[in-house]
Amino acid sequence: MKILVTGAAGFIGYHLCELLLKQGHKVVGLDNINDYYDVSLKYDRLKQLGIAREKAEVFNKPVVSSLHPDSFSFVRMNLEDRNALPLLFGTEHFDKVCNLAAQAGVRYSLENPEAYVDSNLVGFLNILECCRNHKIKHLVYASSSSVYGLNKEIPFKVEHNVDNPISLYAATKKSNELMAHTYSHLFDIPTTGLRFFTVYGPWGRPDMAMFLFTEAIVNDKPIKVFNYGKMERDFTYIDDIVEGVARIMNQETASLAQADKYRLYNIGNNNSVKLMDFIQQIEQNLGKEAQKEMLPIQPGDVEKTWANVDDLIADYDYQPNTDVSIGVKSFIDWYLDYYGKTVS
Template sequence: MKILVTGAAGFIGFHVAKRLLEKGHDVVGLDNINDYYDVSLKYARLLELGVAKSLAEKYNELAASKKSPQGFKFIRMNLEDRDALPKLFETEKFDVVCSLAAQAGVRYSLENPETYINSNIIGFFNVLECCRHHKIKHLVYASSSSVYGLNKKIPFDTSDNVDRPVSLYAATKKSNELMAHTYSHLYGFPTTGLRFFTVYGPWGRPDMAMFLFTDAILKGNPIKVFNHGKMERDFTYVDDIVVGIVRIIENNIGERIANKELYKLYNIGNNQSVNLMDFIKALEQSLGVTAQKEMFPMQPGDVTATWANVDDLIKDYDYRPNTSIQEGVQKFVDWFKKYYKSEGGVE
């Protein structure tokens, strides 16, 4: 299939594009390379996909037409661009769209709300419009466990009420689900939303706990532990996430269409919750260092616990995450040391 992956220079988008290429699909990656975090990491991911930095830095005709040795084509573009995005769809004639591009981060949304409206609402609307007008067979898109907000019931289930978000990021993701439902209902094309839980692993985002903790511990700095460590997360290794996404993309959805199940929504996580202090202990064991811990109260926009009920994904796609926290943390640490040794250390 010919597949568009938006957010292809991002953490999950990079891994999904890489796996799809390995499986023989024709992949076009789109990303705007924003500076929410260190862009050199985004360029390094693209380099892994065979895209030269000179092509990634600026969208031009050469970048638009040249494929990497791996068969990957990269386009630098904002999803908010209502002129360029439809032209891309018209030119490339995609079969499936995997929309993973978004302004990420709960805490960043407290200070930069407009960024989330532009990227996560307007950008996603443009993707939906392009899917509608260019007869896309299936839209798979990223939602988030953040939509559960103040929900107290554990584990989280997609049937739970999600009308109490505690961050604008969460509110935009819930909006994406509502928009996708409307488009599936009105225009008759299948959409599948995936509520990601705490994804970690090699090439991860520098603003997430795994990265921040590892960096601080290796530098001999204290780590910030919020809610005095009384937190739980459904930590999910990125390879397990990717297996699920690719399985959904590759699945023939003819039966869904026949049954008029055009709109679907799933949790995608590790199907268990891990105490934050146990997570830190696994990291300490992998690094061979005991972390200095500074305890802080709960941060605005955060929640105490997340835990995904993935029964529907198991039933429909035989999704079975099997990477233990110890194994996943060790793989991240190995990548981190190797990457930053070659990069000359974290600034």
């Protein structure tokens, strides 16, 4: 198939492109490479896919990978560009689309709400319109566990009420689900929303806990432990995540009944890990104890997440089987190598 992956320079997007290429698909990666975090990391991810930085820096100019010249290309583009994105769809004739591009981050949405409206709402509408007008066979898109808000029922199930988001980021993701439902209903477009739970692993985002903790410990700085450490997360290793996404992308959608055209799934590790246990795993792998600054919970944060992924297991034989001890070691090995760090 020919697949568009938006957010291709991002953490999950990069890993998904790599897997889809290994499976023999043709992939077009799209990303605007914004400066929410260090763009060098984004360009280095693209370099792993064969796209040189100087080629990827130019907007709206598709470039072909030197590593995968017949199967991977990249274009720097804003999702909300209502002229450029339809032209890309009209030129490339995609079979399927995986929309991972979004302005990420719960806390940052308190500081820069406009960025979330532009990318997550206007950009997603543009994707939906392009899928409608170019007969895309299946749109898979990133939602988030943050839509559950202050839900107290554990583990989180897709059937639970998600009408009370506690951050603008969560509100935009809930809006994406509603928008996708409308387009599936009105225009017969198969859409699948994936509520991602805390994803970690090599090439991870610098604003995520795994990265922040590791960087602080290596550099002899205190780590910020919110809610005084009384937090739990469904930490999910990146390989398990993209394997699940790829299984959905590879499904034949032509036979889907009308009632199945709109679907939502949790995608996580199917268990919850205490934050302090997670920190301990990092400490053990670094051979160094963290200096801990215990702080109250942050606005927009929740105390515990835990994904019920029974539906994804039943429908796709999804198997999140990477133990947190293995995943943490893999990240730290990558971090030390990528940044040329040693632990003293």
